[in-house]
Amino acid sequence: MIMTTHIKRTISRLVLIAVTISASTVLVGCLNEDPRDRISADEAYGTADKLLLNTVGTLYNYIGGNADSQGLQGTVRGVYDFNTFTTDEAMIPTRGGDWYDGGFWQSLYKHSWTASDNALYNTWNYLYKVVMMCDQSEKILNERRALLTDAQLNEALAEVRGLRAMYFFYLMDMYGRIPLVTDATTPVDSIRQSERSETFRYIYNELESVAPSLPDVHSNLQNDYYGRFTRPVAYFLLAKLALNAEVYADDDWTDGVRPDGRTIMLDVDGQTMNAWKACQAWCDKITAEGYELESNYAANFAVHNETSRENIFIIPMDKYLYANQFLYLFRSRHYNHGAAIGQDSENGSCATISTVRTYGYGTDSVDKRYAINFYSDTLRVDGKIVKLDDGTPLVYMPLAVKLDLSGDAYEKTAGARMSKYEIDRKAYSDGKLQSNDIVLFRYADVLLMKAEAKVRNGEDGSAELNAVRSRVGMSPRPATLKTILDERLLELMWEGWRRNDLVRFGLFNKAYDQRTPLDNEQTGYTTVFPIPEDAIYHNANLKQNKGYSD
16 A cells, blocks of 8 residues: 555545645735744654645645635635636626625626736635645655655655646636746746646646556545545546647637647647547546446435545535535525525525526426426425415526516525535535535536537537436437537536636627626637736736736
């Protein structure tokens, strides 16, 4: 064994040891540690087990979160919200005195955010905080390599580098031109932004380099690598990078011209192929790892979903063990809906009209995933109709939603609400501390990526598309870019990929649902977010993205 069973299980349970790690404040303005909280380096790293726990293990405390803008999913005003409520998938309407919040949620839907937005800066800080911790972990592992066997060191370094590459992926995807800092000793005055294409190539090459040294394990299962960055996770990100190569290799996303994926060449295990073939190759490697579609779509999101054959990377959730929170069901359902299940609610987020129309709502051919993904129409809990305070039934109105519902007859009830994740009736904190693992990467996405890559390369992606559809009992469709984009909404609703999809399809900056483009948005400048002005304040070397004021 590379690590002792004890240390692997300790890391997989995300145990946080009381050690703080110094990091540069150039990119992250919130890491001013109190030296009195620190323990000595020998206490933190003096044995192999302590070294691995305090370099690799501590990084996993940040995949999820319990505060705003922290974690990849589960919390609010962070990565998930910026990739969901900026799209045609969902919105958080203003409901009278609720959910205006200084216009924040409306700005997401309208794309009228600014560089001074605190949530954008806090999200930037969160992502770079973990990058800097990875840099520091890599440095310490190399300094104390004598404590480890070669196998232990190679695996630990691969895991740290893989995690760092993943965080760079989110930064590059959201902010475009970012500082590519991979050395904890980098001087402040030498930190510069890299072109997006450079960062893209770095992430791709880094993941391909570390993949062979990562454990070849399904980390969504409750094994010694539960919740960790393993080889299939790297393969998934490589496939996602290849699929988005036209976007990520484009250093000027405002000129209306993209490179052609057929001419973007990528390496796959020593073979050079175009981006679409590379995407297919990485998808095939994931299939070879033994992932398959669950016969029951909903099983992937059930309470205790650790046995899923489909989930690839998850945020471990256990109401008895972890502080990670999942706020999205709580945020969406009506107050009386929450009361009916013995929990509270915030009566906020809902699907857009265009989304429920894509599902066929209001027709005689509604997609079978609709009833799993949404609470809609007359609400029943445990077979009983839920009532409003005036004694009338609670009826969610999917087609009545508007960005501002203030004064509307359906102010509190408009919109189909988030379902998808089974409600943990024994959850704590009004359902936010649940035992359903949060799904980040899933095999259905792999099949849809492969279908799309095939179509973009002039091939037939129908087999992969219809494998996803047949699993839920839906009839076959020809694989076109439109049917694949629609299927990604039907299958991946509420999973945080919609912005990434719309940007790749060239639709993010267009009119959709009830949104009209901003002045000059046809240039595509909103397909990346602005570099936060507070980040520029801390590092004058940073330059603002095109289209935003400096």
